[in-house]
Amino acid sequence: MDRRELAVFLRSRREQIAPADVGLPAGPRRRTPGLRREEAAQLAFISTEYYTRLEQARGPRPSREVLAGLARALRLSNAERTHLHHLAGAPPGPPPGPNREVRQSVLDLLRRLPQAAAIVTSAAYEVLAWNDLAAALMEDFSALPRRERNLVRQVFLGPHRQGRRLYGVSDADAFARVSARRLRATAARYPNDPGVTGLVDELLAGSEDFARLWASHDVGAERSLRKTFQHPLVGPVTVNCDVLDITDRDQQVVIYTAAPGSASEEALRLLSVIGTQRMDVDH
Structure with a gap:
């Protein structure tokens, strides 16, 4: 598991998603580019504390279920999903299902x-x-x-x-x-x-x-x-x-x-x- 690269990758993907892309209001006081950590965690069905530790390169190795949640929350492409798994030290299995999200x-x-x-x-x-x-x-x-x-x-x-x-x-x-x-x-x-x-x-x-x-x-x-x-x-x-x-x-x-x-x-x-x-x- 490459914790440092995983942390950078998660942060970079999170910052590229506009709140409106996932049905969230931007709000006048939003300072963070893209999603907030707690929003990404909520979409991935994990705790904010756990997600924060991953982005700080302090988290344990994510399970395949957690990786699937992160890929879904961050709207990763198939190539990005594969990269995420390799960074986490868990080579990907078959994709979970046909992608229904149109760019x-x-x-x-x-x-x-x-x-x-x-x-x-x-x-x-x-x-x-x-x-x-x-x-x-x-x-x-x-x-x-x-x-x-x-x-x-x-x-x-x-x-x-x-x-x-x-x-x-x-x-x-x-x-x-x-x-x-x-x-x-x-x-x-x-x-x-x-x-x-x-x-x-x-x-x-x-x-x-x-x-x-x-x-x-x-x-x-x-x-x-x-x-x-x-x-x-x-x-x-x-x-x-x-x-x-x-x-x-x-x-x-x-x-x-x-x-x-x-x-x-x-x-x-x-x-x-x-x-x-x-x-x-x-x-």
Whole structure:
């Protein structure tokens, strides 16, 4: 255990987190950059005295449970979490679960793409963030409970609203194959995460197609670069599909754009005006 380096690392991460990032008021008398020690301790579910001793290079070796709490409280990336474990003399085990925290710069990126539909997905295919056009093209994710925002669950188990599988995309079968293969790799990375294991069990029990694909043990998959959504209001919308990997969080940004001057580009413009309204369409 490198107590001195651990102390410096904890302090540096704590000072980089704004109170607003964790739902705390900044307050007019705040002098400490970032979080206070007692706030970091509270978020990590440890005592302020223990946390203070760690930052003063006087603390005992933290347990894996304490390290997990510190990583969560300080919003560490996978690389930072690994570094924390090594400093504490406890090489990390498997990550606890897919990261669901979307970086603010990525959220800003989504908002700056008004002519593109864009979403952020976790390693388990949960839609974590989206822009307004994605909500209009696909569905209003904010109106759904968290479990129904999972694309792999939706493609295999539904609901298929108006008989449209996964928003009527033309490559639904290909997406199903890709998602099953990538989910197997995700399950290997997060073997102890109840969300991932529960999702796999649910899909195995509820879908013969998924069970067949899962039994193949395939993990490699090609991405579809072009697809067509069958939208209930504006009709078919053909888009290019580009995927950006956020490797330190094991997330993906999926961006849908239409060819310039195409009917689909005009349909996206119309959707940007309509928004998530469904008018007389049964959602």
